[in-house]
Amino acid sequence: QKEVEQNSGPLSVPEGAIASLNCTYSDRGSQSFFWYRQYSGKSPELIMFIYSNGDKEDGRFTAQLNKASQYVSLLIRDSQPSDSATYLCAVNVGGGGNKLTFGTGTQLKVEL
Amino acid sequence: DAGVIQSPRHEVTEMGQEVTLRCKPISGHDYLFWYRQTMMRGLELLIYFNNNVPIDDSGMPEDRFSAKMPNASFSTLKIQPSEPRDSAVYFCASSLMGAGAQAQHFGDGTRLSIL
Numbered sequence: 419q420k421e422v423e424q425n426s427g428p429l430s431v432p433e434g435a436i437a438s439l440n441c442t443y444s445d446r447g448s449q450s451f452f453w454y455r456q457y458s459g460k461s462p463e464l465i466m467f468i469y470s471n472g473d474k475e476d477g478r479f480t481a482q483l484n485k486a487s488q489y490v491s492l493l494i495r496d497s498q499p500s501d502s503a504t505y506l507c508a509v510n511v512g513g514g515g516n517k518l519t520f521g522t523g524t525q526l527k528v529e530l
Numbered sequence: 531d532a533g534v535i536q537s538p539r540h541e542v543t544e545m546g547q548e549v550t551l552r553c554k555p556i557s558g559h560d561y562l563f564w565y566r567q568t569m570m571r572g573l574e575l576l577i578y579f580n581n582n583v584p585i586d587d588s589g590m591p592e593d594r595f596s597a598k599m600p601n602a603s604f605s606t607l608k609i610q611p612s613e614p615r616d617s618a619v620y621f622c623a624s625s626l627m628g629a630g631a632q633a634q635h636f637g638d639g640t641r642l643s644i645l
Contacts, residue, residue, distance in 0.1 A: 452633070461621055461636035462573070506573065516561060517586060518634065522572035 421445060422509050424521035432529055437494040439524050441507030444488070450510035451483055451490045452518065457503045465492070465505075497528045532556070534637035536622050542643045548610040551640045553622030554603055563634060564597055564607050565621040573621070579605065612644045 423442050431437045439453075450469055454462035468474045468481040468490065480493040490509075494501055504523040511519045535554040543549055555562050563578040577587040582599045590597070594613070599605040609616055619641050623634040 461639050463636070464633040467633065516578065516580070517575055518563075519575070520573040 420521075421511050421519045422507055422521040424505075424507050424524045426522060427525040428527050429524055430527045430529055431497050433497060433499060435497050437497045437501065437526055437528070439492040439494075439505050439507075439526065440489060441491065441509075441521055442489045443507075443509045443511070445509070445511045446485070446488065448509045448511050451481070452508040452510075453479075453481060453490075453492045454506040454508060454520075455503045456506055456523065462506055494526075497526075499528050499530060502526055502528050534622055534624050534635055536620075536637035536640050538640060539638060540641045540643075542645065543612060544645050545613055546611045547644075548608065549612045549616075549642065549644075551607040551620050551622075551642070553605045553607070553637060555605070555622070555624030556635055557603070559624035559626055559635075560602070561625045561627070561634075562599060562605050563623040563625075564605070565623065565636075566618045567621060567639075568618045576607070614644045617642055617644050 421444050452467045453465045455465050456462045466476050466479055466481050468483045471483050471485050474481045478495045482491045504525045506523045507521040508518040534556055537552045560581050564576040565573050566576055567573045576589045577597045578585055579599045595609055597607045619639045621636050621639045623636045625634045
């Protein structure tokens with residue numbers, strides 16, 4: 419079992435819809451969770467992070483964390499074509515260390 | 531403020547040659563990370579430094595890979611000898627605190643092709 423798993427996609431949603439991206443992790447000791455966006459040929463950029471169970475909202479983005487079920491998700495409301503990218507989930511596996519373990523990413527396509 | 535700066539942006543070389551990738555972290559950041567990204571394996575952490583000291587190099591694939599950070603503003607990743615399977619995009623990232631607390635800021639990457 420991989421430490422951080424994501425569905426590779428592609429996930430296609432129409433413009434204006436809600437995109438839901440999911441990520442599961444294997445280490446129950448993980449404390450910090452991050453979502454990065456990566457456009458083709460570019461470097462990853464941080465969208466948001468979450469540490470506590472529940473929801474965290476930032477503009478059109480909402481991160482959801484459920485430690486009991488070991489999953490973290492990212493919702494994108496009012497999806498735009500410019501949101502089309504690969505979304506990487508990253509987990510501070512082990513909790514106390516400084517490393518991030520990345521999932522392989524979910525490709526999102528927002529269609530006009 | 532300048533972001534993380536990597537050089538070269540692209541490198542094409544023949545198998546067996548030495549390759550040196552360079553990184554300048556964001557000023558004031560005390561953590562530096564080297565990653566490799568491929569389609570098959572995704573983004574993998576190779577090694578990271580804290581205050582110029584290597585903390586964890588468990589991701590370095592083999593002895594052909596080495597990394598140094600002689601000062602707070604410069605790091606190198608060296609591959610000697612290079613092999614075609616080393617072809618990938620190599621990213622450098624830096625952060626103010628440990629990965630669990632602060633965002634990692636990535637450079638534009640070096641696209642490495644070993645023929």
